[in-house]
Amino acid sequence: MAMTDFLKLRKSAPDGFFAAEAAGLRWLAEPDVVPVVEVLEHGPDFLRLRRLRETGPHAEAAAAFGRALARLHDAGAPGFGWSPAPQSFFGPLDNPFEIRAEPVDYFTDYWVGQRLRPLTSAVAGDLRGEDRATVASAIDAIASGAFAGICGEGAEMPARVHGDLWAGNLMWTPTGVTLIDPAAHGGHRLEDLALLALFGAPFLEEIFSGYEQAHPMPDGWQEDLPAHSFFALLAHIRLFGRGFLGQTVSAARSIIARAEQLHR
Template sequence: MSDFVKNAENAPKGFVAAEAAGLRWLAEPQAVPVVEVLSEEKDSLRLARLESVPPTAEAARALGEGLAQLHDAGAPGFGWTPAEGAWFGPLESPFAVENTSRDDFGRYWADDRLRPLADAVTRTLGADGHDTVDEAIDIIADGAFDGVSGQGQEEPARVHGDLWSGNLMWTAEGATLIDPAAHGGHRLEDLAMLSLFGAPFLEEIFEGYEAVHPLAGDWQQDLPAHLFFGLLAHVRIFGEAYVDQTIATAESIIARADQLGF
């Protein structure tokens, strides 16, 4: 079997072990293809080499079905990770994230993920922007998005955690997950990240997902709350280019919560 060596000489201590553990944990339920970990060293990861093919609607639908099964496999808690340390971001500049396991989605998402990022980019957001972002985070902390479309409380799902379109490899075996930030989270986290930069055949992915795990009819209106972390991370890593989109997303979260009665 040919392989691909991912060098991480400048990555934080434990980064490689965390990625390897995340890939193995995502592969465990055998729900969706995940790149195989062949071996790991302190500063490198040897993975099975993937050969890309063009995406198709059929493969996208199968991905959606598999993601629903993966999420349904569950996790011990919100924020829990399969390794001691946890990071988010590209190999060149990842940042550490909290991985305390919590029973409550809103507090985990708001206090452990969103608020530290918002505070780190206060100057970049500007005073008014930071106030709007803070208001949206407070609404999330109060539980507006604990369920789907305000219905109930979701159980922790087994999520990839950074599932933008660039972390999918379309192969002959199906869409394959790479480069995770795997953790216990809300099932809409992965679906939201797929929508952030427009995955190919996105509607087919969503259709496949709902064929296995139906969601409330207006669930896509919840997605801004679940891609919010990804946008704030982009402000931290890349700067002002993502500020307007982040503030607009905060405004969408506030408006959606008002629709839901929060």
Template sequence: MSDFEKNGPNAPKGYFAAEAAGLQWLAEPQVVPVVPVLEEGKDFLRLERLEEVAPSADAAREFGAQLARLHDAGAQSFGWSPAPTAWFGPLDSPFEVATAEHEDFPDFWSEDRLRPLADRITRTLGADGHDTIDEAIDVIADGAFDGISGQGTEEPARVHGDLWSGNLLWTADGATLIDPAAHGGHRLEDLAMLSLFGAPFLEEIFEGYEAEHPMPGDWEQDLCAHLFFGLLAHVHLFGEAYVDQAIATAEAITARADQLGF
């Protein structure tokens, strides 16, 4: 067995401790492969080196079912983090996110994640863009996406939190989670991030998920509200290239809320 050392002498204090805690928390239910943590230091994390293989439709379906089981393992509240401080973003430029606990998803998502980030990028969005973003955050705060497709309310799920395709490695043991921003959240957060930049065999992942945890027929129309944070984070981290997509997503959120009667 070989290892892989992730290091960053300029990483903020607590960054590697948060990642290690997140990996261990995701591995705890033993329902999905998670890269093992071998050693944690102040400015490094030593992980088991993963040997990648080509993804397949069967592996994707199995991962979808595993992800559903991970979410169903639950969390104690929305916003809860397995470490005292939590981060989002790449090693060279992460930003801190709140770890306050919330009883409901709309308050957590709108007030602790979306609104603070939107305020950071006001100048980049422009006045009209910021107004459109704010309108979308308001409908989320009103509870339009508390459940799925307007049905019921969701309990806090055990989510990876940054599950874009680059944080999912395909190995002989199955799709394996790396680089989490783990927290108690809404199950659609992870599914939305997988869709944001197009994970391999995405539809097969969704099929496996729905086979394990049945979903309303139009649930994918809700994904816009759950990938919104990831898009706003990309505006914050990488600038104007993501502004048009963020604004279009805000408009889709408002339109979907209208469909749901909000």
């Protein structure tokens, strides 16, 4: 392996896993609006990428990334739930799980039908009593259509989203913040912004400010974020266990309260 290469390797990778990641990276790079790690080669059990040189995070790069992320989202997608590969996965290299990739026209149908309800079934053993009822009520609130737009405004069109945009999948490089390790698909723009907020990111407010410079957002939009990070929280219960249950139930309560507010 050349020093300019970075090799991701897993001999027991699920069929199509590395092909999906390679297709996702190329799809995110296609509009040429945000730096994305270059795919050099992939096979059933490996993905070879161009090695990146890391620098430290700083405010100017964060704001520039926010503007670029907005342009990436605005590049659009063929539908909600659409994937650039026949299969779609979520989770770490050592334990990903497959998710449905069936394009639909309406965000709520995709988010509830393809993501939240199937995942809730998968973690049913970890949800008990009042916690299970609270999570179910939050999903019902989302199913009402309250979060198809932003702050209850007109429904969003499918955005070109990274899909797993926590801080660990941002590489701060000399050419700016570079995207790695996506679960790319057609989704709601707030999915990416919600994941950045969920676990924190360097210069998060600068990222958000840059985003709003390129794509103005309505006042109060950050109050919608728990509905869009809910899949990731449920996924963390599936992947890592009940340690994420408290945070998930707290988010569920926020979703219920926000939906009530939006429906007034």
